[in-house]
Amino acid sequence: MTIAEQIRKIARDARQASHVMARLSSGAKNGLLLAMADALVASTSMLVEENRKDLTAGEQKGLSSAMLDRLMLDESRVRAMADGLREVAALPDPVGEVTRMWKRPNDLQVGKMRIPLGVIGIIYEARPNVTADAAALCLKAGNGVILRGGSEAIHSNLAIARILQAEMDKAGIPTAALTVVPFAEREGVLELLKQEECIDLIIPRGGESLIRFVVEHSKIPVIKHYKGVCHVFVDASADFDMAERIIVNAKTQRPGVCNALETILIHKDVAETFIPRIAATLTGLKVELRGDDCFRQFASQAKPATEEDWHAEYLELILAARVVDDLDEAIDHINRYGSLHTEAIVTRDYATSQRFIREVNSSCVLINASTRFADGNQLGLGAEIGISTTKLHSFGPMGLEDLTTTKFIVYGDGQVRT
Amino acid sequence: MTIAEQIRKIARDARQASHVMARLSSGAKNGLLLAMADALVASTSMLVEENRKDLTAGEQKGLSSAMLDRLMLDESRVRAMADGLREVAALPDPVGEVTRMWKRPNDLQVGKMRIPLGVIGIIYEARPNVTADAAALCLKAGNGVILRGGSEAIHSNLAIARILQAEMDKAGIPTAALTVVPFAEREGVLELLKQEECIDLIIPRGGESLIRFVVEHSKIPVIKHYKGVCHVFVDASADFDMAERIIVNAKTQRPGVCNALETILIHKDVAETFIPRIAATLTGLKVELRGDDCFRQFASQAKPATEEDWHAEYLELILAARVVDDLDEAIDHINRYGSLHTEAIVTRDYATSQRFIREVNSSCVLINASTRFADGNQLGLGAEIGISTTKLHSFGPMGLEDLTTTKFIVYGDGQVRT
Incomplete structure (x- = not known):
């Protein structure tokens, strides 16, 4: 034969x-x-x-x-x-x-x-x-x-x-x-x-x-399942300790996997207070930062981000960072550059959390938790045969x-x- | 442009x-x-x-x-x-x-x-x-x-x-x-x-x-959604009145649609008693019958069925008919020739009805009801955008x-x- x-x-x-x-x-x-x-x-x-x-x-x-x-x-x-x-x-x-x-x-x-x-x-x-x-x-x-x-x-x-x-x-x-x-x-x-x-x-x-x-x-x-360009949005009302813990975990706990963090979006109202802190922490953990102009104003060690950085799945210790005006701009960024994989928000505001979870249509959307939970075992499916970033039949783990x-x-x- | x-x-x-x-x-x-x-x-x-x-x-x-x-x-x-x-x-x-x-x-x-x-x-x-x-x-x-x-x-x-x-x-x-x-x-x-x-x-x-x-x-x-080669299996324990009503409805109420009946399978134990009756009724309704040898033994008006008839979606007043030894042979026939659309059993036997509904994996499986119910509106979906006979994403109406x-x-x- x-x-x-x-x-x-x-x-x-x-x-x-x-x-x-x-x-x-x-x-x-x-x-x-x-x-x-x-x-x-x-x-x-x-x-x-x-x-x-x-x-x-x-x-x-x-x-x-x-x-x-x-x-x-x-x-x-x-x-x-x-x-x-x-x-x-x-x-x-x-x-x-x-x-x-x-x-x-x-x-x-x-x-x-x-x-x-x-x-x-x-x-x-x-x-x-x-x-x-x-x-x-x-x-x-x-x-x-x-x-x-x-x-x-x-x-x-x-x-x-x-x-x-x-x-x-x-x-x-x-x-x-x-x-x-x-x-x-x-x-x-x-x-x-x-x-x-x-x-x-x-x-x-x-x-x-x-x-x-x-x-x-x-x-x-x-x-x-092509790639995971995962985002964390730090809202104006975020608990900074929590935001830092989640960003560090999502970026550094295992950078080479698809549910690792690749881009952070920071609400402009907390740019001045949160960026110096998170940038120092990440730099201390050997994470290379690539930011937009506003982000770099508060984190001089960051390199300038190019259009390519917003699309990038680095899978290593590099993080893109951008300051956004509000939730709408954060969602628009995710719709434009995301890969429909996993996005998280850090917030204390009820209405913002509910809008984020309803309006972001990636396969896994989290409030106040690390993107690294986007995994069949972590979500409680018992075992994972794969992950889908297209919507037909199955979406997500x-x-x-x-x-x-x-x-x-x-x-x-x-x-x-x- | x-x-x-x-x-x-x-x-x-x-x-x-x-x-x-x-x-x-x-x-x-x-x-x-x-x-x-x-x-x-x-x-x-x-x-x-x-x-x-x-x-x-x-x-x-x-x-x-x-x-x-x-x-x-x-x-x-x-x-x-x-x-x-x-x-x-x-x-x-x-x-x-x-x-x-x-x-x-x-x-x-x-x-x-x-x-x-x-x-x-x-x-x-x-x-x-x-x-x-x-x-x-x-x-x-x-x-x-x-x-x-x-x-x-x-x-x-x-x-x-x-x-x-x-x-x-x-x-x-x-x-x-x-x-x-x-x-x-x-x-x-x-x-x-x-x-x-x-x-x-x-x-x-x-x-x-x-x-x-x-x-x-x-x-x-x-x-x-290619086609609907729908079957009705008349079990040995079937209520003959009900079986006749369902077969007549499924075949003749609207023969040109995908959920109309195309092949009947008759349990051998009721061949002698049920076939003459259903054949006479269908012939009276101008349905052309095409049967296997055993079916034709009890319905001389039926033409001999060929291999092609078991695959046929007639969409008109023609019906293929075959006598089977038991439920297993009926299911094997459906697995081999069916189009995964719709199949029904007529039975009074509890165990047989449960086996049929579990083991026949077409998109719609009915006990004691007409195949014509395989429709989004009839099943209660409210409206129907289409029907799927492949299993990915959606299966059925x-x-x-x-x-x-x-x-x-x-x-x-x-x-x-x-």
Whole structure:
């Protein structure tokens, strides 16, 4: 079989197997995930051995030490992977939940019931733990899943898949519901992205170039997440201690992630009092500041900000800063330069807080809290399959529920339409 | 400006205006819709005159009389259009609804709030009433809308848009939030489908070829609805009177629509008793039957069904019929040949009814009711913007809520991440 034929067969078989997954009881799915977790731990030495093949090939290819570290599996990482599966097993099953039910004048009872999406394709880069994580979430939500990891991790990914599939087989569940694409050629990805009859959703996990490649070539809906240009607006009524604590946390606690802060907006009424203080603190923490003219008037160490700075996702210790006249100007700035990811306000004013939370339409909007909470685990989703900065289907961090849809269910007693 | 430049400007302006729409109060939106309704009625003679230009051009182009009838506006149709706007005004506003709220261990209150999608593009065919209907639903949900109707209706559509826009202008709302594309060239549609930065969703309304064209060329997510191959399964325990009433209604009440019945599946235990009866009734109603061998054993008037018949959306008085061994075979048939639209079971058995409603994953699944209820109005959504047979974002008939998404909202008192 050619690569294209193999991919088409994988997709068709996954569609078929997804019908079985959709009907599994919660108990059967949880039992499967727990057995998979045990099997991963029991196979640690085999996994580490297969992982060594990837590491050796990676060293020969000259991967950076950061890349090699992300690729590496050892006993504690295998245990963490198994614990991840156990956590997914412990989450409530979204499938079958009736989210609402109402009655029509003709006595029909109409409701909406959660069902699996069907088959989900995940396209990701070097971390082999994604293989187990993503598989667990997709299966728990009753879906079939096709995983296409980075070529650097192919021995590790295939080994993980073999272990998980063996448990499916023991439980009488068709293993086609979980496939790791067994070859690294880009042709395979392109063919996968054409299987719109058999795959319902593609989730790319990785850098912007991977996501753009997938969006460009996919005939299947894609959940996108390009970047996070997150803002904190310090209102005139802000508690300065709180504002400082939130800005420092959002900028410096982990600067390289998408929910880190990139731009602060300061109300003009507190420019003179708050800017010298926050600028000194941030400079002390080695954060480079890039401000507009007004900001620089009160923070001479700041470099001048250019138009590019308002668009920038630095992912490092650089912060853009601007003084705004009022809430409206802050919201306009966010609408113009934001990436629909996460924005926070620091305020003591009730009306301002309510306007901000209503009128800022990013995927996560916070009052008096750090942008770093924009994360599936932190928000209480239990686990995160990805994050969406486009509004269709899901917006923001995605959990198990986002791997489902709802169908209409209707209970009648013989009604016909007149 | 070239056509492409004009389209890009329309899309950019709509994006800008959508921020204003998103912030409008429910009262302002409802007042606008009521004023629009009054204005349509007051402009009846102008509308009829503009419509006459389309009718004359249509006659010259040789449109069928059915097409000309769909195109035609008279006093009563304008009144119906205005009533449609008033009905949308009366619906609850989905924007701002907090669908859930929960508390995290660090006392953050986390919730999900409904917000508008942003800008919606509607691409449709000859009926000018869609212009007012679709505009009203999109605006009520706080969105900007770009309408691209059929070239046959362009004078009527532009006249309707002028009337609606005049009311927006009076209310101080930017008219760019509602645009009818003012030219008929296909180049305009192609350019529209590329504006993924400014348009969030495309809804095509029309025949399968229009929808396939849009899906093929769109970079923007599209809500798809290809066809409805709807099934009724008559279980061994069915009440025959009810089964007959439901089948006759689903097949004959309005055969040309997507929720009409196309295939019946009969449990083998009642083949001998039920088939002669239902076949005689349907034949009496001039329904052509196409059955498998077993069905034809009890209904000699039926023609033999081919593989194609199981896939067919007849949209006329033809019905495919098959005898199945049990519920599992019925579900397998639906999974294999169905279009994920609408399926019904007729049964008196509790366990069978529950299995059918859980395991059949079409967008609308009914127990003991006609498939003809798969419709936004009949299900109680208040109004229908379209119907989706793909699972992403919305599945099944779509109402106002489906023109929104949800953002995460977080109420804190200074929390930072550790």
